[in-house]
Amino acid sequence: MSALTEAQIDEITKKGEQKSITDIGPPFYGDMLPQIIKDNYGKWKYHEIPKSGLLVHTSETGDKLYTVRVGSPRLVSINFIREICDFADKYCDGHLRFTSRYNVELLLSDKDKVEPLIAELKEKGFVVGGTGNCVANIVHTQGWVHCHSAATDASGVVKVVMDELFEYFTSMKLPAKMKIALACCLNMCGAVHCSDIAILGIHRVAPTVDHEAVKNTCELPAVIASCPTAAIRPNPKLKSVTIKEERCMYCGNCFTVCPAIHIVNPENDGISIWVGGKVSNARSTPAFSHLAIPFIPNNPPRWPEVVDAVKKLVELWKDNAKKGERMGEWIDRIGWERFFKVAELPFTDKHIDDFTFAYTTFRATTQFKW
Amino acid sequence: MSALTEAQIDEITKKGEQKSITDIGPPFYGDMLPQIIKDNYGKWKYHEIPKSGLLVHTSETGDKLYTVRVGSPRLVSINFIREICDFADKYCDGHLRFTSRYNVELLLSDKDKVEPLIAELKEKGFVVGGTGNCVANIVHTQGWVHCHSAATDASGVVKVVMDELFEYFTSMKLPAKMKIALACCLNMCGAVHCSDIAILGIHRVAPTVDHEAVKNTCELPAVIASCPTAAIRPNPKLKSVTIKEERCMYCGNCFTVCPAIHIVNPENDGISIWVGGKVSNARSTPAFSHLAIPFIPNNPPRWPEVVDAVKKLVELWKDNAKKGERMGEWIDRIGWERFFKVAELPFTDKHIDDFTFAYTTFRATTQFKW
């Protein structure tokens, strides 16, 4: 299929300008569904995962839907999308979807086309997998590619971690699902706070204030209120604010509300690792991830220390968890004091909460393991 | 043994005055111990509770110590103490002790004296029991007998509740220990916040301020800082403070630091009931009691609604808990939503926490029972 020409697009643009309408809302999903889904909407009965990357859903009508899942780096060019569309046109009557973790799903009603599709995908360098008890694609954010707030890159770290864990994306040999997420700053775009393993970019020094600029660009009361630890005080003399360094924990919120405040610091920005969170309500209730490694310096392009740390955590869990046990469920069973021991991770005062709910994390019992 | 005469006491007093020493510290416990305890100190091997009110401790030396436990109302006259001493002199070589829950323990080394002692105790109207899986004596506080802060009486409520639960003090037929405690105001003297059932006196209206008196008797900054919900504001005009009623939750802390603030309100003071706390580290970790009944009006002399509520809770637990399950362990197993159902207790917005750690009590999962 050939692309629209520039002229055609100009025309479309002009039409749109003339209509000048707003609020049409998203395209209707109904128009996007393949026939087999329309026919079996709400009638699916069960599913199977015959092999990594392939889901088979069986309907009450007896129909079967084959889904081939393809890994995506998320930051993709239109070339990538077009290539994927080529597959969908060839094998799936022009239908496909994306998952909540950026993977592409090619939807087939014809069983016979499944293997040829997978073969052609692999041939063209696409990766098939990401189903069942695997390392799922990594939810992530913008990083140095687009965000002013980033304490680390996003796509680069994801790339090197997935390279290392690749075999677990394309197989289903883990005890349970392993959901990794990355956010490049404390704003935590993406559900990284509830991930089996969370990779989080952090700043570590108090922001600096450009007093001259503050005066002109920022609302002082908003800046002061933005600080969770009340580290920001008015500075009436300069018509600006002062940051009490010892109260600042580098969340960057003041920076978000006031462009005259600067937080980036290459020497001290880096990555922290959090473990044991989950989102699903299956078995155990949803849970936050807990701090495992407070700081690893940024070491681009391949962040070897981060990769190593994540890899070790995945392997440790894989070797020790019972079947079906998510990371956090395993740790809860053995206890966090045991976890730090077997993971051979240093325990520091950073691990001990000191924010609002800190007290609920202190061990209020003589029960503990050595 | 006859008491010291007034003259002797005058002499003693004078001697003390002459010495004029301070900081001698408490009497040495070693001087208080019966011989059998001196002989077997630190050598006890195991114990048995052949029947309610009787403990038998066996030592590595083979010695056996018999303890007869006698219920006490705690607020006792010197007559009571002297009577108890008479027993101790007759049966225990002049030795006895009190427990952390006010009971008297008579310590015997001679097995043959045990039954005669118990018989004589009962004959003279003393109550024997309070061991093993019983309703233990109620930890409590001063109430209207001595405290300015009380929202209810202490000794009276304890008396009527123990009257009702008496059979469970003198028997051991409950699933586990039942530790009830009472505090007459939010200061919670005594560990009522970690009791199987806690009876707590509460105020329900914001204190009134005697502005004239405040000026003279109270430190304003201390009064303002005393309020957990920041309900107290300076009132510069009156050189006093103003209480923002809608922010006040009647804790009485301002009243404690400033006598010019009044909180007693007979119409609205009363009792709340809390359940499921514990102190021991056995099986489950120590736990706070949780609100079950927000308010029952004071209805002296016998507080029938309070008695009824406590009795029902004890019976419900007794009938439903597994052997060895404390109140809170039982509730945790069935879930609080089920507890409110089976206890037929109305659930109100008062039950939902709204203080600092409130958010940790909100149900962050789709898992719940109907």
Add this chain to the structure above:
Amino acid sequence: MSESKTPLLDDLEKGQWPSFVTEIKKMAETKPMAQDLLSLLELSYKDKRGYWKHGGLVGIMGYGGGVIGRYTEKPEEFPGVREFHTMRLNQPSGWFYTTKALRTVCDIWEVKGSGLTNMHGATGDIILLGTTTDQLQPLFNAYSNEGFDLGGSGSNLRTPSCCCGMARCEYACIDTMDLCHNLTNHYQDELHRPMWPYKSKIKISGCPNDCVGAIARSDFAILGTWRDDLRIDQAAVREYVEKGLDIQEIVIDRCPTSALNWDGNELQFKSEECVRCMHCINTMSKAIRTGVDKGATILVGGKAPILQSAFLGWVIVPFMKMEKENDYQEFKDFVEKAWEWWDEEAKVRERIGETICRLGMRNFLRAVELEPIPQMIFKPRTNPYVFWWPEDLN
């Protein structure tokens, strides 16, 4: 052959996982913008820091959001990314596409932008990554002509998203995609015109597995559930066991409330103990199905850590029927009352969960006219700091 100008990034073309660097390079061939992004990023890799400034105010006529303005700190050296704004397009429910629709997205973006995208953003939008200020309005015009509208940004409703639900999943208890589409359209004004104290998000999962992470990252999480009994096919259960499933360890022992029992032949089920966690269903999808009296649990308050810590959503409505026939009116009434209260009461940049914590659940419940019930909490309060309403008192 000349040396590469991006040695650090080149390293990220190695390895088996598809490379975003390769993707950027594909566009760099034809787009100076993408070329400069690559060069800037290489500098970031070298200096270990980003080079982006705070966004300025850029936008589309009639909209208060949908575009994130972005400028590099080094416009002289990298003029291609002097302006490098992103545009958020509202995805169709469940991220289903025809190739036709997708190709249109690509074609327009090829002409008027960097050719780089995120499929998709963490909230769910199609993220068009990098264009200039002058192209924003034309881009919008072109997309709106082709049936695409902007997603959310700023202090307003953010683009709702949902799992594939009934389209591709046997567990779906509600029609997530229809509900998502309906709400998104119904709340276009809230989505496009910032007017609230801060952002507000809606996410919809068809069942408690929560495949869009609604409970962790939306102010209003709608999670499908049911309130009658599991449907158990005993023959199918036996088949799983015969095929080697260790039903005792894997299913029975992992049920959080001991609602199941296996006597070697029959799976016994104590309905009143089941908390609908999905585990047994997940493990034996051929043998156990959800109930038939379906609806949703509504959880409120989920959010990331800024300011008061991350919150998971809390049960506010344990069960609500999700009636298409009724245009989901019950949910709309609820969410509108909640927004109204929040809009009125919240401080600037305070998510609704934080407002609830600050003012107390009791005030929120009065505002949304719901009775307190124990399903809303894990445990009742332990502190005695109870507030009384005037009408409670004598």
Add this chain to the structure above:
Amino acid sequence: MSESKTPLLDDLEKGQWPSFVTEIKKMAETKPMAQDLLSLLELSYKDKRGYWKHGGLVGIMGYGGGVIGRYTEKPEEFPGVREFHTMRLNQPSGWFYTTKALRTVCDIWEVKGSGLTNMHGATGDIILLGTTTDQLQPLFNAYSNEGFDLGGSGSNLRTPSCCCGMARCEYACIDTMDLCHNLTNHYQDELHRPMWPYKSKIKISGCPNDCVGAIARSDFAILGTWRDDLRIDQAAVREYVEKGLDIQEIVIDRCPTSALNWDGNELQFKSEECVRCMHCINTMSKAIRTGVDKGATILVGGKAPILQSAFLGWVIVPFMKMEKENDYQEFKDFVEKAWEWWDEEAKVRERIGETICRLGMRNFLRAVELEPIPQMIFKPRTNPYVFWWPEDLN
């Protein structure tokens, strides 16, 4: 016969539980003070309110505490309780007495006070309930001559207390009574002369059963424990089982960490899983004993709700040897460092647990010179608001 003047209180002489009213009446026969207490209390019962005023400053020469001043609001009507102060006498460790000592307490109190007592107060003291200002110093003189000293009150160390421990309990891992006596004597100045931001309490239990509720109501809880293996007498275990103990349900299944297993003959024990909860020992005290490498866990921060909510104590020192030979120096060093920090840093009326919460555990640990270890917490932090020390940074 004239009608009773205390009909309401009379009702509390009915029933099987011993009556405090009867106790007051016993004294009322000879003591106007007790008579007026009775009458005042009857009025309280009628009016549903107490009639006591805030305490004024009363005390003993050389002491800053030990007496709670108390005056009735109705001195005209009830002159006997115009002044009705309580005196706190420091109990002997473990509340053991000879009758001689107790009788002396009674005799002095009969002459110089109301004759009413609390045996004991919730903190542990002997509470002498009701005397007048002019009797306070003579009372003290008499008691001190007989070997009794005042307990604590005000913003200082409160009277430490302990369980009977080695005197009467096979579970005791430390000599609670000796430790309590030693600390009480060592800290006489801290006990008697208010000088701190608020009160501070020490309580000592011989084992994790915590029979004085130390974890719930003392700033410093010392709980005996051990760090080696349980001692199991397999023959004795079998005896319990033969006698009908359902060992699987009652013991094995209730072990919080599944450290035990019963194969029908032998009790297997995974030492590294045991969290020393005491349960199996409690259930089979003849068969299972604590280990032999004994010491204590020190928990800090326990307190009632005012101001920041009730706190349970937290593990600060997981295991400390409690060495009599060494005069418990290790504990003393620890608690003194903790007090010093708290005294320096706390706001007025702030318990040490609240100071730790406000300033962060990291600061407290530095002050007491302890390394952070995971045993101090249930779980590591979930919020990313980490503070860094200057020396951590580049």
